[in-house]
Amino acid sequence: MxxxxxxxxxxxxxxxxxxxxxxxxxxxxxxxxxxxxxxxxxxxxxxxxxxxxxxxxxxVKDNPVIQSLDRLEEIVSRSKDQGNEAPTSGFGDKDLEEMADLLDTFSDLCCNEGSGNASIATRNGGVELVCSICSKLSLGCELPLASALKTMASFLHDIQSTETFRKSGGPKIVVDILNASRQNFEILNNGFSVVAAAATGNELLKESFMDLKIDELLIQIMREQKKGSIQSLYDAVRVLLTADDNRVLASQVFGYARRFAKMGIAGALVDAVREGLSSPSLISASIALKAVAVNDEICRSIAEDGGIDAVLQCIDDSGTQNNKAVARACCSLLSKLAGSDANKSAIVEKGGMDRLIKLSSKLFDDPSVLQEIMSIICTLSLRSPDNAARAVEAGAGELAIQAMQKFPSAHQMQKQSCLMIRNLVARNQENRQVFATLKPYVNSDFFWLIEIHFEYFHVDHIFLPLLLQICRTLLLNNGIEKIIRKAKENHESCKEAATDALRDLGLDNYNL
CATH class of the missing domain: 1.10.10 (Arc Repressor Mutant, subunit A)
Structure with missing residues (x-):
């Protein structure tokens, strides 16, 4: 079994x-x-x-994977027979050259999606064999060593293969190679690919790598190498800090993130994000930084290192260059940073609301981008009537209405839109009935009223509840109730969020 x-x-x-x-x-x-x-x-x-x-x-012997495995085993066995007389860890020059070619062939075969070649290789001893090869190759064998690491990364595709890697001493072998090869880009890139592949879904391997102080190694190499040059390094950080092993009840990744943060990785990752769209590793660095931001203290430290400015600039540039992948990654990161109340104020003060709405207008054809934008606005507006009013002034209400109408089948975006609407209108509900009579008078002057409020009135002034009530009325006048009810009816995942949004809009039959 x-x-x-x-x-x-x-x-x-x-x-x-x-x-x-x-x-x-x-x-x-x-x-x-x-x-x-x-x-x-x-x-x-x-x-x-x-x-x-x-x-x-x-x-079975006709299969190219089995043939390559058999030939590699022959080379390893021959090197054992030759003892220590042959150069470079017992392998001759011709053997090393053939080994590199075979390993490259392995990588190509196993990267062929749907072929099942990786499973064939691991079932027939591929992981153990390549671990053995990596442990025997000396630093003078850079080409076959880089090829062996690339092959290993392609082998590690499920829990069986990663457990075999762990039991074969893989973590120490790889970390030792990385420590000894800090100036070799190919070995570093392939080595960190192995770390990411091995630690995915395997809590024991995350622990093994952390016990080997891979956090210190990662940060040192980030400082030594050109920023953004090794994408797999950021992938390794992300995986090490992701709780993705459903076999364990409690993951240690939160503690690992704090350990990374104490060593200064947040600043290094901010520097990588600051490189902007010119860096091929921008998305990976953004996702890694999000994985590090696990508490308020770390989120604030990222802001202090210039993280908010860097992310907002990337968001601006992603809209200009129509780069949806970058937009999604950076918006997701900004949403995480906005979880800190101090950062909420900083984002809004830096024109965050307007910049997000501007991005939505440029990438309005992608509901996944709109979903991320709404998530940020939702977080910024949570327990903050002032930020909610600023969001409506920027155009968040229109965004919700138009997006929900255009993408009725995008259930995650529909849900996020309901959550955002709720946060935009949730506070000062006691004033709902008082200002219900304003409904016939809502028009374009609404936005002028908000501008007057921000220029002349303090956040605690009684004028703010009036503005928020007008916000509710404006949304209702534009048919938001019908749109939300349609999302509630069509998508099971939207029911709770839609019910809350209808309730906070002041509708008595919100449970229907």
Whole structure:
């Protein structure tokens, strides 16, 4: 049995099933193979890593992955027979050259999505073999070493392969290589790819890497290398700080993030984000910085290092250059930073509301971008009537109405829009009835009233509840109730958020 009761089958058992179909049932070879696959699939058998060949027609040994593995094993075995007389860790120059070619072939085969080649390699001892090769190669073997690390990263695709990597001493082997190869870009890039692949979904490997002080190594290399040059480094940070192993009840990643922050990684990541769209690693660096920002103290320290200015500039540039991927990543990061009350004020004071609405107008064709923008506005408006009024002044109300009308099937965006509407109108509900009579008089002068408020009145002045009530009325006059009810009816995930939005808009039948 495999993990969580998944049934598995050996190569020998699979071949025997195909052979029985041919010999006992008289099926032709192609039908015998297809019947075996379909039968096992219906029985819930996981036969990933099985070479689906026809006995007597083709052989497991004909598979290119198996052939490459066998040839690599021959080279390793020959180096053992030669003892220590051969140069560079027991491998001859020709062996090293062939090894690099074979490893590159492995990478190409395993990166072919849907081929199942990575499963075939790991089931047949690929992880153990490449770990052994990495441990034997000396620093003079840079080309095959870089190729071996690239191959290892392509092998680590599931919990079985990463556990094999852990039990084979993989973490220490890789960290030792990284420590000794700080000036070799290819080895660093491929090595951190291994760290990211190995630690994905595996809490024990995150712990192993942290025990080996990979946090110190990461920060040192970030300071030594050109900013943004090693994308896999940022991927490694993100994975190490992501709680993605459902086998454990409580992940340690929160503590790891605090450890990273104390060592100054936030400032280094801000510098990487500050490189802007000229950096190929901007998205990875933004996601890594978001993973580090786990508490108010760290969020504020990121702002103090210039993080808010850097992210807002990237948001501006992403709109100008129509870069939706950067827009999503940077908006998601800004939303995380906005969780700190101190940062909320800083974002608004730096024109954050207007810049976000401007971005939405430029990338209005992408509901995933609009969703991220609404998430920030929702966070900025939480428990802040002043920020809510500023958001409406900037055009958040129109954004909600237009986006919900244009993308009725984008359920996550619909939900986020409902959450944003709720935060825009939730405070000072006691004034709702008092100002209900203003409904016929709402018009374009609304925005002039808000400008007057911000110029002449303090946030606590009684004029603010009036503005927020006008905001509710404006939304209702533009048909927001019908739009929200449609989202509530069409999307199960929107029901709670839509109900809250209808309630805070002052509607009595919000539960209907």
């Amino acid at each position: 495999g993990p969580k009761g998944v049934r598995v089958i050996s190569q020998e058992a699979f071949d025997e099933l195909v052979r029985e179909n041919m010999e006992d049932l008289g099926m032709d070879p192609a039908d015998a193979l297809q019947d075996a696959i379909e039968t096992l699939t219906l029985q819930g058998v996981d036969f990933s890593g099985i070479v689906t060949c026809i006995p007597g027609v083709s052989s």
